[in-house]
Amino acid sequence: MPGPGGSGLRAPGSGGTPTQAAPTILDVPPSGSTSAPRSRASASPGAGSSTDRTADVLVVGGGPAGSSCAFWLADAGWDVVVVEKKRFPREKTCGDGLTPRSVRQIEDMGLGAALSGAHRYDGLRSVAYGKVLELPWPEHPSFPSYGYVITRHDLDQLVAERATKAGATVLQGAEAVEAILDTPAASGAAAGTGRLPRCTGAVVRDTASGATTTVRARYVVLADGANSRLGRAMGTSRNRDWPLGLALRGYYRSPRHDDPFIESHLDIRDASGTVIPGYGWIFPMGDGRVNVGVGVLSAEGRWRGVNTSRLMDAFIAHAPASWGLSPETACGQPTGGKLPMGLAVAPRVGPTVLAVGDAAGSINPFNGEGIAYGYETGRLAASVLGRALAGEGDGALDDYERRLQDTYGLYYRVARDFVRLISHPRLMQVCVGTGMHSRSLMALLLRIMANLLRPEEIGAAEAIYGVLAAVAKVGPGT
Numbered sequence: 157m158p159g160p161g162g163s164g165l166r167a168p169g170s171g172g173t174p175t176q177a178a179p180t181i182l183d184v185p186p187s188g189s190t191s192a193p194r195s196r197a198s199a200s201p202g203a204g205s206s207t208d209r210t211a212d213v214l215v216v217g218g219g220p221a222g223s224s225c226a227f228w229l230a231d232a233g234w235d236v237v238v239v240e241k242k243r244f245p246r247e248k249t250c251g252d253g254l255t256p257r258s259v260r261q262i263e264d265m266g267l268g269a270a271l272s273g274a275h276r277y278d279g280l281r282s283v284a285y286g287k288v289l290e291l292p293w294p295e296h297p298s299f300p301s302y303g304y305v306i307t308r309h310d311l312d313q314l315v316a317e318r319a320t321k322a323g324a325t326v327l328q329g330a331e332a333v334e335a336i337l338d339t340p341a342a343s344g345a346a347a348g349t350g351r352l353p354r355c356t357g358a359v360v361r362d363t364a365s366g367a368t369t370t371v372r373a374r375y376v377v378l379a380d381g382a383n384s385r386l387g388r389a390m391g392t393s394r395n396r397d398w399p400l401g402l403a404l405r406g407y408y409r410s411p412r413h414d415d416p417f418i419e420s421h422l423d424i425r426d427a428s429g430t431v432i433p434g435y436g437w438i439f440p441m442g443d444g445r446v447n448v449g450v451g452v453l454s455a456e457g458r459w460r461g462v463n464t465s466r467l468m469d470a471f472i473a474h475a476p477a478s479w480g481l482s483p484e485t486a487c488g489q490p491t492g493g494k495l496p497m498g499l500a501v502a503p504r505v506g507p508t509v510l511a512v513g514d515a516a517g518s519i520n521p522f523n524g525e526g527i528a529y530g531y532e533t534g535r536l537a538a539s540v541l542g543r544a545l546a547g548e549g550d551g552a553l554d555d556y557e558r559r560l561q562d563t564y565g566l567y568y569r570v571a572r573d574f575v576r577l578i579s580h581p582r583l584m585q586v587c588v589g590t591g592m593h594s595r596s597l598m599a600l601l602l603r604i605m606a607n608l609l610r611p612e613e614i615g616a617a618e619a620i621y622g623v624l625a626a627v628a629k630v631g632p633g634t
């Protein structure tokens with residue numbers, strides 16, 4: 157695993173054309189005050205105590221984005237406190253699918269071996285209109301050609317423990333209930349400046365005892381997920397003209413629980429039989445169960461009111477019988493959530509605050525993947541905060557937005573255009589129907605949609621993406 161200086165990993169699928177060199181985003185300047193990471197035990201916030209805690213950085217939320225940010229900062233020797241309102245291990249509604257992009261980040265954090273107990277899979281099986289295509293993950297210079305399926309119950313605990321081991325203090329059962337702002341009146345996107353307000357910590361409530369403490373920090377990271385209550389209180393909002401994902405998932409016992417491919421059905425239908433923009437998935441867990449879900453992409457107001465429970469019932473009823481899905485094999489009631497995507501949530505930067513992961517709307521609109529982008533944006537934030545702490549000061553934080561745009565800006569614009577296109581049922585049908593006739597076309601699309609383009613070379617996928625990006629660039633600019 158790389159040292160505090162980072163791996164120098166380049167961010168594929170970067171904002172420019174595929175041949176444009178992507179920025180190196182990941183160095184976290186080390187803390188001069190310590191030569192080795194400080195080790196602290198994971199703790200509860202201290203029931204009944206009102207003692208202040210101070211830190212270089214306070215991270216609100218211990219999901220993929222928060223824990224990755226905390227790991228990279230702590231690994232570089234900075235004093236980091238994470239507050240997580242739940243206690244690990246905890247459930248999180250998710251498809252539990254890790255693509256090669258996620259695996260790369262997990263391996264970079266030194267957790268490759270820890271994944272060995274999870275179900276490793278080789279690629280994606282696409283199913284639509286009676287056709288089936290098995291598409292192995294492509295070879296790539298920066299990413300492995302395999303993925304994993306692992307419950308968030310287990311995964312998020314692993315990463316939070318890794319951050320703790322690197323020296324971060326992870327306070328569990330600790331909810332940030334109020335941001336400490338320099339001038340409270342300035343909240344609400346800093347009263348129209350398009351920036352988050354200056355924030356120097358949070359009031360933290362022990363969820364067991366109700367006692368509150370304060371954690372004060374030079375910098376604060378909002379990693380509080382899709383609902384992002386603290387973010388909203390500080391003025392973030394989601395651009396409602398941009399696509400939003402809605403998804404529901406449940407676990408089922410299945411004889412094919414260790415299938416080597418994750419499966420995606422691209423022709424899910426509503427009650428009237430109309431094909432819906434989105435997909436149904438069956439992800440083998442390797443532990444006797446499969447994770448089954450439906451996801452809908454809502455754009456320009458279309459499909460916002462779709463009933464995902466009914467879609468799920470229909471999907472279960474029509475899924476291939478070999479999976480053995482039925483109400484009898486269900487392991488419980490399905491649960492759902494929103495997927496803020498395409499960097500739809502803003503502002504993401506203030507003088508002392510950064511928003512990461514779902515709190516920044518960083519999910520990939522092409523495929524609904526958010527774990528990798530949580531890890532990546534958390535790591536990107538860590539690199540910028542490390543620079544700020546190492547001497548550059550608050551100004552370094554402005555670089556976060558620029559790097560987000562360099563890394564994801566144009567790619568997400570292309571993805572948003574794609575989602576708008578397929579939200580028209582007829583166009584969705586034409587796109588999927590055409591794709592399913594050509595294995596090689598679907599393999600190229602998989603590379604584009606999973607953000608596994610090779611920035612240094614022009615293959616067919618890169619060429620297609622280049623055309624789409626050129627079209628997006630001259631489009632209306634949303």
Ligand SMILES: Cc1cc2nc3c(=O)[nH]c(=O)nc-3n(C[C@H](O)[C@H](O)[C@H](O)COP(=O)(O)OP(=O)(O)OC[C@H]3O[C@@H](n4cnc5c(N)ncnc54)[C@H](O)[C@@H]3O)c2cc1C
Pocket residue numbers: 216217218219220221222239240241242248249250251252253254255258330331332333379380381382385386403404405449491492493494495512513514515519524525526527528530
């Ligand atoms: C149904 C569904 C299926 C999905 N499937 C996949 C998939 O298969 N693969 C994939 O890559 N992505 C998937 N996603 C997306 C993925 O789950 C998210 O993008 C990812 O969890 C984002 O990570 P995060 O750290 O930003 O937020 P979260 O994972 O939501 O973590 C936020 C954390 O902050 C904590 N928190 C919130 N508020 C506070 C507070 N005030 N104080 C303290 N703690 C707080 C929460 O308890 C939580 O632990 C799916 C999403 C849904 C809804």
